[in-house]
Amino acid sequence: MHMNYLKLKVFPLFLITILLLSCEKDDICAEATATTPQLILRFYDKNAPDETKTVSSILVYGVDDANEAVFFDNIRISTSDSIVVPLRTDSEITRLVFHKDLSGIDFETGNFDILSLNYSLEDIYVSRACGFKNIYTNLEATAESDPDQWISDIEIVNTTVENQTSAHVKIYH
Amino acid sequence: MLISVSSFSQNDSIVNDSIRNSYKYGLRIGVDLSKIAKTIIDEDYTGFEINADYRLSKFLFVAGEIGTEEKTTDSEYLNSSAKGSYFKGGIDYNLYKNWFGMENMIYSGFRVGASTFSQTRNSYTIYNTHNEWQDQTIVTDGTEYNSLSAIWAEIQLGLKAELISNLYLGLSVQLKGRITETEPDNFENIYIPGFGRTYDSGSFGISFGYNISYLIPLFKKED
Numbered sequence: 001m002h003m004n005y006l007k008l009k010v011f012p013l014f015l016i017t018i019l020l021l022s023c024e025k026d027d028i029c030a031e032a033t034a035t036t037p038q039l040i041l042r043f044y045d046k047n048a049p050d051e052t053k054t055v056s057s058i059l060v061y062g063v064d065d066a067n068e069a070v071f072f073d074n075i076r077i078s079t080s081d082s083i084v085v086p087l088r089t090d091s092e093i094t095r096l097v098f099h100k101d102l103s104g105i106d107f108e109t110g111n112f113d114i115l116s117l118n119y120s121l122e123d124i125y126v127s128r129a130c131g132f133k134n135i136y137t138n139l140e141a142t143a144e145s146d147p148d149q150w151i152s153d154i155e156i157v158n159t160t161v162e163n164q165t166s167a168h169v170k171i172y173h
Numbered sequence: 174m175l176i177s178v179s180s181f182s183q184n185d186s187i188v189n190d191s192i193r194n195s196y197k198y199g200l201r202i203g204v205d206l207s208k209i210a211k212t213i214i215d216e217d218y219t220g221f222e223i224n225a226d227y228r229l230s231k232f233l234f235v236a237g238e239i240g241t242e243e244k245t246t247d248s249e250y251l252n253s254s255a256k257g258s259y260f261k262g263g264i265d266y267n268l269y270k271n272w273f274g275m276e277n278m279i280y281s282g283f284r285v286g287a288s289t290f291s292q293t294r295n296s297y298t299i300y301n302t303h304n305e306w307q308d309q310t311i312v313t314d315g316t317e318y319n320s321l322s323a324i325w326a327e328i329q330l331g332l333k334a335e336l337i338s339n340l341y342l343g344l345s346v347q348l349k350g351r352i353t354e355t356e357p358d359n360f361e362n363i364y365i366p367g368f369g370r371t372y373d374s375g376s377f378g379i380s381f382g383y384n385i386s387y388l389i390p391l392f393k394k395e396d
Contacts, residue, residue, distance in 0.1 A: 026373045027248050029300065036301035062306065072305050086303035089310050123299070123312070125359045127373060131250030131297040132312075 029130040034163070036089060036133040039117070042082045042167035046152040049172065052081040057102045060085055063095040063114065077102050082167065089134045093118050098171075100150060113151045114144040119161070136161040141169055194273060195395045198228045201341065203386025208240070210383075217245040220366075224384055226265055236282060237262040242366035250298040251363075257290020259367025261327065275335065278343075282329035286349070288367040292357060293317045318357035323365045325351045331382070343384040351376035 041060075045053035059077045062070035062085075072086060087094045094117045101110035119136040126133050139159045143151055153172040161168050208220035222240030229235055243256040263284035271277055294317075299310040331345025349368055356362055364370050369380040 029249055033300070036299060036303070038303055064306075070305055073303070086301075086305055088306045089299055089301060090307040094306075123297075123359075125361065126300055128246070128251055128361070128363050129248050129373075130300040131248070133300045 026127075027129050029127070033126060033130050034133070036086075037135065037161050037164050038084045038086045039136075039161055039169065040082065040084050040164060040167045041169045041171055043080075044170050044172050046172040053173065054079050054081045055098075055100050055173065057110065058083070058098060058100040059102055061097050061099070062088075063097060065091075069097070077105075084164070087117065087119065087136055087161070089121060092121055095144075098151065111148055111150050113146055113149050115141055115151070115154065116144055117141050124162075139168065194271075195393045196228065196231055197276060197339075197388060197390045197393055199389045199391040201226050201386050201388040203341070203343070203384045205238075205240070205382050205384050207381060207383035208242075217247070219243040222382075224382075224386065232267045234265040234267070234280075235263075236265045237284070238367075240367060242364075244364045244366070245295070246363045246370065250300055252295040252297070253363050254293045254295060255290055255362070255364040255366060256293075257288055257321075257366040259286060259288035259290075261286040261367065263327070265329070269332075277335055278331075278333040280329070280331055280333070282327075282331070282345075284327040284329065284347075286325045286327055286367050287322070288324075288365050289320070289322045290366045291317055291319045292321060292360070292362060292364075294360060318360065321355050321357065321362060323351055323354035323362065323368055325349045325365075325368050325378070329382075333384075333386070339388040339390060341384075341386045341388065343382070343386060345382040345384070347380050347382065349378040349380070351378070 043053055043055050045051045056079045057077055058080065060075055060083050061072065064070050075083065085096060096115050096117065097112050098115065099107070099110055099112035103109045118140045120138045122135050122137055123132040124135050137160045139156055139161060141154045141156060143149060143154060150173055151171055155170040157170055158168045202223065202225045205222035205224065208222050211218050212220055220240065220242040222238055224238040226234040226236035238261040241258040243254065245252065245254040261284040263282060265280045265282040267278045267280050269277060269279035294314045296311060296313045299312065301309065327347050327349045329345050329347050331343055333341045333343040336342050351368065354362055362371055369378045371378065
């Protein structure tokens with residue numbers, strides 16, 4: 001009688017709670033979680049500023065502190081009107097090369113301009129599993145002087161980069 | 174032969190009339206053995222809890238716990254420590270009808286708990302899936318968030334068995350729901366002393382107790 005009572009009422013209770021405790025999915029950072037955002041740049045026509053304009057055979061890559069090129073996993077030479085680039089999280093300045101009219105991977109060909117992007121980094125809490133991500137605020141962009149500059153103007157659409165829903169920077173050419 | 178039978182039946186009726194179940198009243202004080210064991214085994218945990226109850230009637234007890242906990246929580250991207258103390262107060266209701274002369278309990282209890290604590294953000298990794306520029310950035314921080322607090326309601330289910338006279342061993346499961354809490358700015362409470370770890374999915378929590386306690390008997394009352 002006494003043992004039956006224990007078995008029927010108490011044992012299942014402990015079993016259920018042990019099962020509940022073993023569910024710790026909260027501790028694994030899910031791949032779908034919004035990460036540190038990348039910068040979205042869109043190319044516009046300098047003669048018709050409301051219209052996008054593709055740039056032919058463009059490759060965007062970075063330049064690090066030692067003036068070495070940094071290539072991005074998802075960026076290939078393409079003819080496109082927009083580009084998505086990661087910004088540095090170890091520095092508040094990111095230098096990007098916009099190299100157009102490339103023939104193949106011959107970097108002697110075409111015309112390149114360098115943009116210098118300045119911003120402030122902020123650490124934003126995501127979750128116990130993913131920790132913190134960065135967002136970028138006070139975004140500014142300047143073109144480094146160049147005798148045959150193909151970029152005519154730069155417009156910052158959103159000085160805060162916290163999501164990847166629309167373009168942050170407009171480049172006119 | 175006849176005499177002895179009749180005398181036996183007489184005695185029997187006397188026994189039934191005069192000896193009734195009596196219940197011990199007094200203050201029962203104990204400690205949570207699981208917290209002591211975890212302190213020894215787990216280097217990321219230090220905890221101690223004293224619990225007490227006092228019988229109000231045959232089935233009803235007023236009960237409470239007081240304790241301190243310090244816990245470091247480490248995940249893939251975040252390491253933080255919580256440290257603080259807590260108090261819980263409420264009632265236990267014995268659901269178990271004891272055999273004659275026994276004082277065991279299978280009980281259901283209700284508590285309101287309150288905790289004051291601090292949380293330290295020891296280190297974190299910047300969550301970034303595009304690390305072409307740099308390696309994953311790990312920030313060693315050490316920011317301490319003080320004066321945090323939480324209040325929760327708790328349902329307990331447990332049992333207490335009398336091992337030897339007045340010494341009890343108890344086991345309980347505590348299901349909790351947070352009512353209010355103060356959270357650090359741009360962060361959250363990962364572990365709340367007394368409440369336990371928090372979950373992303375809601376304000377619920379769960380923990381166990383494994384107690385040893387001693388009843389200081391003050392008086393007895395019959396049915």
